[in-house]
Amino acid sequence: xxxxxxxxxxxxxxxxxxxxxxxxxxxxxxxxxxxxxxxxxxxxxxxxxxxxxxxxxxxxxxxxxxxxxxxxxxxxxxxxxxxxxxxxxxxxxxxxxxxxxxxxxxxxxxxxxxxxxxxxxxxxxxxxxxxxxxxxxxxxxxxxxxxxxxxxxxxxxxxxxxxxxxxxxxxxxxxxxxxxxxxxxxxxxxxxxxxxxxxxxxxxxxxxxxxxxxxxxxxxxxxxxxxxxxxxxxx
Amino acid sequence: xxxxxxxxxxxxxxxxxxxxxxxxxxxxxxxxxxxxxxxxxxxxxxxxxxxxxxxxxxxxxxxxxxxxxxxxxxxxxxxxxxxxxxxxxxxxxxxxxxxxxxxxxxxxxxxxxxxxxxxx
Numbered sequence: 178x179x180x181x182x183x184x185x186x187x188x189x190x191x192x193x194x195x196x197x198x199x200x201x202x203x204x205x206x207x208x209x210x211x212x213x214x215x216x217x218x219x220x221x222x223x224x225x226x227x228x229x230x231x232x233x234x235x236x237x238x239x240x241x242x243x244x245x246x247x248x249x250x251x252x253x254x255x256x257x258x259x260x261x262x263x264x265x266x267x268x269x270x271x272x273x274x275x276x277x278x279x280x281x282x283x284x285x286x287x288x289x290x291x292x293x294x295x296x297x298x299x300x301x302x303x304x305x306x307x308x309x310x311x312x313x314x315x316x317x318x319x320x321x322x323x324x325x326x327x328x329x330x331x332x333x334x335x336x337x338x339x340x341x342x343x344x345x346x347x348x349x350x351x352x353x354x355x356x357x358x359x360x361x362x363x364x365x366x367x368x369x370x371x372x373x374x375x376x377x378x379x380x381x382x383x384x385x386x387x388x389x390x391x392x393x394x395x396x397x398x399x400x401x402x403x404x405x406x407x408x409x410x411x412x
Numbered sequence: 413x414x415x416x417x418x419x420x421x422x423x424x425x426x427x428x429x430x431x432x433x434x435x436x437x438x439x440x441x442x443x444x445x446x447x448x449x450x451x452x453x454x455x456x457x458x459x460x461x462x463x464x465x466x467x468x469x470x471x472x473x474x475x476x477x478x479x480x481x482x483x484x485x486x487x488x489x490x491x492x493x494x495x496x497x498x499x500x501x502x503x504x505x506x507x508x509x510x511x512x513x514x515x516x517x518x519x520x521x522x523x524x525x526x527x528x529x530x531x532x
Contacts, residue, residue: 180467185419187474191449194425194478195432198442200428206438 184266206246235299251350274326277333278401286369287400288315290348291357307356307389309342315360320380322372328400330354331361337401440489440496441482447503448477454510461517477503 204233206348256261290312293305316327322363327334329349338350346353370392373380383390434442452474459465481499488495 181415183471184416187471188416188420189423189426189472191453191476192420193427194442194445194449196424196427197430198427198439198446199444200430201434201439205436221468378451 181276198225249280251341266362275336277326277400280400280402282397283325283363283400284366284395285324285361285363286366286373287391287393287396287398288319288360288362288373289357289393290315290360291384291389291391293389306345307347307358307388309340309347311383311388312340312358312360314379314382315373318372319360319362319364319369322364322368324364326363326400328361328398330359330400333400333403335394361398361400363400364397366396370394378404417423436441444481444485444496444503445478447500447507448481450504451507451510452477454507454514458510458513458517461527482520 290307302385346355378388456470484499485496
């Protein structure tokens with residue numbers, strides 16, 4: 178009896194070892210069937226992650242769209258609401274435009290100021306280069322004749338802008354610009370160019386100072402917004 | 413006899429159902445263990461046919477050979493010598509010899525029986 182128990186033990190071990198070895202080698206074979214099974218696994222995993230991310234992105238985009246729609250709805254309701262609110266909203270929009278908080282575009286006038294050509298008559302280069310006072314003159318003239326927005330070399334001018342002459346360049350709000358200066362103004366092109374060309378007006382004075390002035394009315398001008406409200410001087 | 417067959421079936425089913433993962437470098441131990449057990453098994457059959465069979469020798473040989481083969485392979489891995497090749501070689505040769513002996517014994521028995529039948 179003990180003999181058969183011992184035998185059964187022996188056969189148990191034998192069967193176990195053989196079957197285990199068999200299943201193990203089988204497993205390894207199926208793994209080796211794909212050269213680099215791990216690679217595929219990784220690929221699958223990454224793909225899954227990518228899909229998850231894309232789905233999440235889509236959800237978020239939808240959410241964003243909903244929110245934007247809600248905001249627009251709200252604004253529309255404000256505009257469609259009481260007369261006062263409409264007026265306030267329009268005024269706010271207008272003021273924002275004047276403050277330079279929104280990008281604007283429209284017809285207007287482009288004035289280009291260039292240093293005058295070197296000539297033997299002028300020993301001092303100060304006599305024919307563009308100074309900040311010239312830029313001031315042009316900007317002021319344009320504002321007086323109804324310009325709604327002005328930019329110097331693409332930089333918006335606002336209520337607290339300062340223009341400083343620093344040697345051969347001009348600093349507008351601390352950002353240096355070299356000549357030539359392109360001063361863009363949005364407004365009625367005819368009015369703006371007419372006011373620039375008044376007899377004895379700004380253009381004549383500038384030409385008198387040996388500065389070449391180019392007027393280019395009627396262009397559609399795009400202006401960027403100021404970066405933030407801080408740019409307007411803390412308001 | 414039936415209990416041993418039951419044990420074999422139980423062992424096979426256990427082995428197939430086991431889901432333990434072992435590292436790839438240990439599979440050589442397992443193959444050596446398989447070889448050792450097969451060798452002992454055929455050795456036992458041969459001994460039985462030669463009427464020199466002994467329980468103690470068979471059982472102790474079975475387990476001891478497995479352990480020895482695995483131990484040798486283990487030692488070989490750690491020494492950097494492919495000792496498991498020696499085990500495989502030794503067991504393989506003995507396996508073939510045992511099987512050859514069994515075949516011859518069976519053949520002799522069969523021919524004797526045939527002769528006996530003809531004589532009758």
